[in-house]
Amino acid sequence: MHQSLDRFLHYLIVEKGLSRNTIEAYSHGLNRFLNYLRGKGMEEVSEISKLDIREFLLFLKKKGLSSKTLARNLVSIRVFLRFLTEESILSANPAEEIESPKTAKTLPEILSLEEVETLLEQPDLQIPQGMRDRAMLEMLYATGMRVSELTQLQVNHVHLEAGYVLVYGKGSKERIVPIGNEAMKWARRYMGESRERLLKKRESPFLFVNRSGKPMSRQHFWKSIKAHGRRAGIRKRITPHLLRHSFASHLLEGGADLRSVQLMLGHVDISTTQIYTHVTGERLKKIHQRYHPRG
Numbered sequence: 001m002h003q004s005l006d007r008f009l010h011y012l013i014v015e016k017g018l019s020r021n022t023i024e025a026y027s028h029g030l031n032r033f034l035n036y037l038r039g040k041g042m043e044e045v046s047e048i049s050k051l052d053i054r055e056f057l058l059f060l061k062k063k064g065l066s067s068k069t070l071a072r073n074l075v076s077i078r079v080f081l082r083f084l085t086e087e088s089i090l091s092a093n094p095a096e097e098i099e100s101p102k103t104a105k106t107l108p109e110i111l112s113l114e115e116v117e118t119l120l121e122q123p124d125l126q127i128p129q130g131m132r133d134r135a136m137l138e139m140l141y142a143t144g145m146r147v148s149e150l151t152q153l154q155v156n157h158v159h160l161e162a163g164y165v166l167v168y169g170k171g172s173k174e175r176i177v178p179i180g181n182e183a184m185k186w187a188r189r190y191m192g193e194s195r196e197r198l199l200k201k202r203e204s205p206f207l208f209v210n211r212s213g214k215p216m217s218r219q220h221f222w223k224s225i226k227a228h229g230r231r232a233g234i235r236k237r238i239t240p241h242l243l244r245h246s247f248a249s250h251l252l253e254g255g256a257d258l259r260s261v262q263l264m265l266g267h268v269d270i271s272t273t274q275i276y277t278h279v280t281g282e283r284l285k286k287i288h289q290r291y292h293p294r295g
Contacts, residue, residue, distance in 0.1 A: 001034045004045050008083050017172050021148055029076040045084060050094045053077060057101070067101040074100055108245040110279060115234050116141060116246060122228035128194035129211065133224050135183075135190035136208055136216070140240060142183035143167070144247035144265050147240035151216045154205045155191075160184050169266040177264050248276045 009027055012018045018026075036056050037048065056077075057070050078095040085093045111119065120137050124130035140150055149167050157166040164178050179187075191207075199213045206215035221240060229238025236242065244265070251261050262273040 001037065001043065001045050002031075004084060004089060005030055005034060005080070007087070008080050011083060019148070019170055019172070022170065025072075026076050026080070029073045030080055033073065033077055045081075046090060048081070048090075048094055050098060053095050053098055061101075070101040074098065108249075108275065108279060109236055109242065110246040110249045111234070111236065111242060113250065115232070115236075116243070116250075118232045119225075119228055119234060119238070119243075122231045128197040131186075131190050131194035132198065132208055132216075133228065135186040136221065137225070137228070137243070138183040138186040139165070139179065140243045141247055142179045143177045144244045144251075145169075145177065146244065146266075147218050147221060149266075150240070151206075151208060151218055151221060153207045155207050156205070158187060158207060160187060167266065173266065175263065175266050245276070245279075248273070249279045252276050252280050 005027075008030075009023060012023055012026060033056055036059060037052060040052075042048070042052070053074070057074060060070055060073060074095065078093065078098075081090060081093045081095050084090045120134065120141070123133035123137070125134060136150060139145075139153075140147075143165060145153075145165075145167050146169065149169055152168065153165065157168075159165065160179075163184065164176050167175050167177050169175060187207075195207075195209065198209050198211055202213040204213055204215065208216040208221075210216055210220060218240075225240055225243075226238050229236075248261050248265060251264075252258070258270060258273055258277065261276070262270045265273060267273045
């Protein structure tokens, strides 16, 4: 069974060109599924039935995993078994007709403009890491890019004179995202004052580096942004994605059109971007209720 999984992952890497994070997500979920089946004494993928898949999803549910996680696992299984069907390893895909668990659409939490300002002011500008963190936070809020896109950003992807960055997103898809004057100012300061001090005469194509001169990892930046959030006294759960949500919501509140925001975020489907219209709608309702004389 795991040989079939190796073939599938190779296909995703070589033919589909999916990102490392996506490959890891598929690998983690499918290994859990196959280990579950082996625990039941199953040895061949040809033995997998609809009942096995349903029982696996029930097993995950009993472990307390959310409907969203269950749905994501089912998608991985469905795509994996579809691949095996196309390779004639299976005669039919037993996952095709299984309905995805219903997931409630939750509105993403966002930061207020005041909270964003407070967060951005937290890094200690007296040390190179602080200047780097300020530039990273400014870049993240100015572009709405994903944390993986931010940490993989290379120096030659940043065009400060033209006012944009070249972002390589999911599936290595390229998009151009404008950056504002503040983000450009802090990127220049970091590149002029701090980056060389972190590199210590080493070379790196990556824009944001750590004290060892290596590219910043997602995990390291997650820890940094959480620490800055605590110092700012913000009670919300601070993550890089929170700034991405805030970027999208603040643009729409300011009058940006949905299609432009979709392109900047790198969403394939505009329905993914539309959730932010609900966020701004909820905020407008609260404002109306608070200030309208008959609200």
